[in-house]
Amino acid sequence: MATTAAARPAGPAPVAGQARADTAVEWYDTTVATIAAAGTPTQVADSRTWAISWLAATRAVERTPAGVDRGAFQEAALAGAVHKSLVTLVPARTAELDAALRRTLDRIPDGAAEDRGLAAGVRQARTVLASREGDGLDPASVEVPFTPPAPGPGVWQLTPPDLGPAIQAGTRHARPFLLDRPDQFRLGPPPALGSARYRADLAEVRAVGEANSSRRTPEQTETANFWLGSSMPLYNEPLRVALARSAREPLADRAELVALFHVAQVDTQIATSDSKYAHLRWRPVTAIRSADIDGDPATVPDRDWTPLHTTPQHPDYPSGHTTYAGAAEEVLTTLVGARTGPFEMTSGTAPGVTRTYTSWRQLTQENVDARIWSGIHTRSADVAGVGLGSRVGAYTLAHFDDLLR
Known part of the structure; x- marks a missing residue:
């Protein structure tokens, strides 16, 4: 289950002069590590995992609502979308992915923007995952006898x-x-x-x-x-x-x-x-x-x-x-x-x-x-x-x- 803002203590305050982590690169590296550890036997299945995870992230981030802190919403949305997609497609890496999500959320100020962003990311991940059900890109469908x-x-x-x-x-x-x-x-x-x-x-x-x-x-x-x-x-x-x-x-x-x-x-x-x-x-x-x-x-x-x-x-x-x-x-x-x-x-x-x-x-x-x-x-x-x-x-x-x- 995805970590929620309400279920954890507030993160530490940023250190003055310290460079802010790049959430996009952070989750890019997390995706690389997750797919490498998964050991999928077909290359196209790995590409599918990338496409689903980051399409969900794009949809969630682009649909930022009015009236919330834009930065907090978008970072939480990206993390939530990629996290939900990856734990669904590579469940063996759930512990590592949950830890990565906690690290991201600990940097984001607690509040409505974070909560709504995380929920939007999860929602878009579910939508994209559902849309790709039965697409024939699973290893068994790819490696048919010929x-x-x-x-x-x-x-x-x-x-x-x-x-x-x-x-x-x-x-x-x-x-x-x-x-x-x-x-x-x-x-x-x-x-x-x-x-x-x-x-x-x-x-x-x-x-x-x-x-x-x-x-x-x-x-x-x-x-x-x-x-x-x-x-x-x-x-x-x-x-x-x-x-x-x-x-x-x-x-x-x-x-x-x-x-x-x-x-x-x-x-x-x-x-x-x-x-x-x-x-x-x-x-x-x-x-x-x-x-x-x-x-x-x-x-x-x-x-x-x-x-x-x-x-x-x-x-x-x-x-x-x-x-x-x-x-x-x-x-x-x-x-x-x-x-x-x-x-x-x-x-x-x-x-x-x-x-x-x-x-x-x-x-x-x-x-x-x-x-x-x-x-x-x-x-x-x-x-x-x-x-x-x-x-x-x-x-x-x-x-x-x-x-x-």
Whole structure:
């Protein structure tokens, strides 16, 4: 149960000269920690948790009533909305979340504004949670069985070394937050087998994506390693940078930044799954090893070709990493500008490596190149992914107000 103002003693008075805590960043960090501890098996479920929690916060903060202390109401509303959403979706973290809520409320003066704000946050969390019931983004719905089609030129097949089952095939059937339907931005077909674009794609990934490539530089290998894992957790830091550096902006706008970012990411993942399973384009490892069946005498098979990194078990076109990057860049560029002061990032798949960025576009470009240097995507799949993510991001920006009504 959420802590209420009446159930606790008044918090300590602020120390003179002490910087006031940033409630938005505080609950951003709490959301990061909660999702990391939850260990959800599907990335889109994590994005859903973010989207629900911060959409509820945005709705609660934007509906500040007249006649109350605006700051106290809004901070309590944001904390109450994110807290209620997270304890509902990640109940194993209730103790930690209750403690975080107490810390926030202890800073807010007791009174009607705090009480009404907290109640508004809880109310909006319940409303958003109810609206997303049965949306098909739970792990069981996302990971539905999928039988690959019969082998053929260009057709996706299970990939070595373990030939594991297809993943995320059910995401394409989920209910988006804002898209009219999952196939609203379905990509056109990938480059035709034997076309100049197809040949160039295959030649590039064959040369620089092979496990023991002599053409790939150490820096390129480092980039491939840096972006190897799920790219969404890596975007926690850029989004946090944008949030922290917007401290002078209204709290409603800051909550909306986080909510809009993750609503776009959920819908992008749905759209990505739709295009992947609509086109079922084979992965580079299959294309290179089976080049003798693609109808192009200019491509020669290499039965022993192995990518730098193990190929994920879903089709090539488009790249999921780059669709997420395209959506992220679109949202961040529109809301906070294309460039920012230098910020650093680290990655769990590249221990000891710290990279510095000054624009969101740098992250996108690294995602594009990394998947080629890993040997797991073609450049066409990566570039198409950026375009798809950007279109979903732009649509989210244009229609986000529909979720606030």
